[in-house]
Amino acid sequence: MPRIVDHAKRRREIADALLSIVAEDGIYGATIRAVAARAGWSTGVINHYFSDRRDLLLGGMRRAAEVGAERQQMIGRTMIGRQALEAVLEENLPLDSRRLALSRIFVFFYAEAGVDPAVRLEIDGYLRGWRRQTEVALRAAQECGDIDTNLDPTMTSIELVALADGLGCHALFNDDVLERLRTSSSVRTWVNRLTHQPVA
Amino acid sequence: MPRIVDHAKRRREIADALLSIVAEDGIYGATIRAVAARAGWSTGVINHYFSDRRDLLLGGMRRAAEVGAERQQMIGRTMIGRQALEAVLEENLPLDSRRLALSRIFVFFYAEAGVDPAVRLEIDGYLRGWRRQTEVALRAAQECGDIDTNLDPTMTSIELVALADGLGCHALFNDDVLERLRTSSSVRTWVNRLTHQPVA
Numbered sequence: 001m002p003r004i005v006d007h008a009k010r011r012r013e014i015a016d017a018l019l020s021i022v023a024e025d026g027i028y029g030a031t032i033r034a035v036a037a038r039a040g041w042s043t044g045v046i047n048h049y050f051s052d053r054r055d056l057l058l059g060g061m062r063r064a065a066e067v068g069a070e071r072q073q074m075i076g077r078t079m080i081g082r083q084a085l086e087a088v089l090e091e092n093l094p095l096d097s098r099r100l101a102l103s104r105i106f107v108f109f110y111a112e113a114g115v116d117p118a119v120r121l122e123i124d125g126y127l128r129g130w131r132r133q134t135e136v137a138l139r140a141a142q143e144c145g146d147i148d149t150n151l152d153p154t155m156t157s158i159e160l161v162a163l164a165d166g167l168g169c170h171a172l173f174n175d176d177v178l179e180r181l182r183t184s185s186s187v188r189t190w191v192n193r194l195t196h197q198p199v200a
Numbered sequence: 201m202p203r204i205v206d207h208a209k210r211r212r213e214i215a216d217a218l219l220s221i222v223a224e225d226g227i228y229g230a231t232i233r234a235v236a237a238r239a240g241w242s243t244g245v246i247n248h249y250f251s252d253r254r255d256l257l258l259g260g261m262r263r264a265a266e267v268g269a270e271r272q273q274m275i276g277r278t279m280i281g282r283q284a285l286e287a288v289l290e291e292n293l294p295l296d297s298r299r300l301a302l303s304r305i306f307v308f309f310y311a312e313a314g315v316d317p318a319v320r321l322e323i324d325g326y327l328r329g330w331r332r333q334t335e336v337a338l339r340a341a342q343e344c345g346d347i348d349t350n351l352d353p354t355m356t357s358i359e360l361v362a363l364a365d366g367l368g369c370h371a372l373f374n375d376d377v378l379e380r381l382r383t384s385s386s387v388r389t390w391v392n393r394l395t396h397q398p399v400a
Binding site: 026027028104107108109110111112113114115120123124127128155158159161162163164165166167169170172173174177180184186189190193194 | 226359390
């Protein structure tokens with residue numbers, strides 16, 4: 001009887017091996033060969049699941065996005081108010097190795113989104129999902145009195161996600177920015193400003 | 201007597217032709233051939249100044265950064281207070297075709313900054329410059345009473361530039377975000393929040 005292979009599981013394992021390499025060595029080190037060695041398979045097995053290096057990186061991005069979305073949903077179930085809003089925003093900041101890989105692989109595909117409409121749609125889909133989770137958390141925080149109810153939740157979510165993603169992206173290029181993000185939470189500082197109504 | 205060619209001027213003209221194509225058609229349309237046609241030179245002339253398409257795109261990025269830096273300095277000479285701070289931040293948002301080209305070409309090289317340390321240094325250098333101009337404007341706005349003097353100018357500049365760059369980047373992937381940026385200034389809204397001291 002042939003061995004039953006759980007292909008979805010194996011794809012996930014390969015994608016996770018890729019992400020751990022991206023976290024340690026960056027995109028540059030994430031080759032088919034390196035991923036094969038890390039996952040404990042031959043390069044032939046990797047090529048069975050991913051047609052080339054770009055496809056493998058895309059697989060890594062989808063896996064990172066999947067894990068990120070699961071965690072954002074968990075935040076929604078376990079936290080409330082301003083705390084939940086901050087956690088949703090910090091979920092995609094490179095504050096640990098998992099999120100470092102996520103940031104690196106997303107920024108890598110930001111460039112491709114500029115030339116490939118399919119990648120653009122995919123990236124935009126993840127950003128929309130992040131904004132949606134932020135908006136849900138923001139509305140809940142408004143309802144429980146943590147956030148100024150005069151704020152437009154849609155526009156404010158666009159802005160908060162842009163702030164978080166901009167910080168995450170710039171931290172990849174500058175170790176000082178990364179260090180500052182890790183020692184003091186900019187997201188918390190800015191969310192704190194939303195509890196007060198600015199005078200026009 | 202041989203014709204004297206102003207090589208620096210011709211390089212700038214070629215880079216400007218590239219940027220106008222990037223603004224109209226995106227990075228994808230910016231080929232050596234298209235730039236040659238736009239600039240009114242043969243592809244051989246373009247190849248004399250730029251060794252390949254990537255080198256041409258790098259030239260375009262440097263030219264966009266040069267023009268951007270000049271404009272930021274002009275803002276510093278002609279505006280004051282909160283208005284100057286807002287203008288420095290909006291200088292790199294894709295609110296017109298010049299800044300659209302700048303945003304597109306920067307995001308394109310963000311990916312390369314992840315794999316090429318020289319590009320990373322260059323991108324980080326531009327971001328540092330943008331933060332420096334922001335910090336100068338922020339300190340001046342604090343001095344004239346427009347901005348809360350309790351804010352740390354360095355950290356706040358990192359955050360404001362991340363917000364502006366994140367918004368600009370996301371606007372490239374989503375026309376709705378771009379439209380919202382063009383009709384209402386998020387930068388102004390967020391700078392406005394810095395005039396008030398949040399309660400911890």
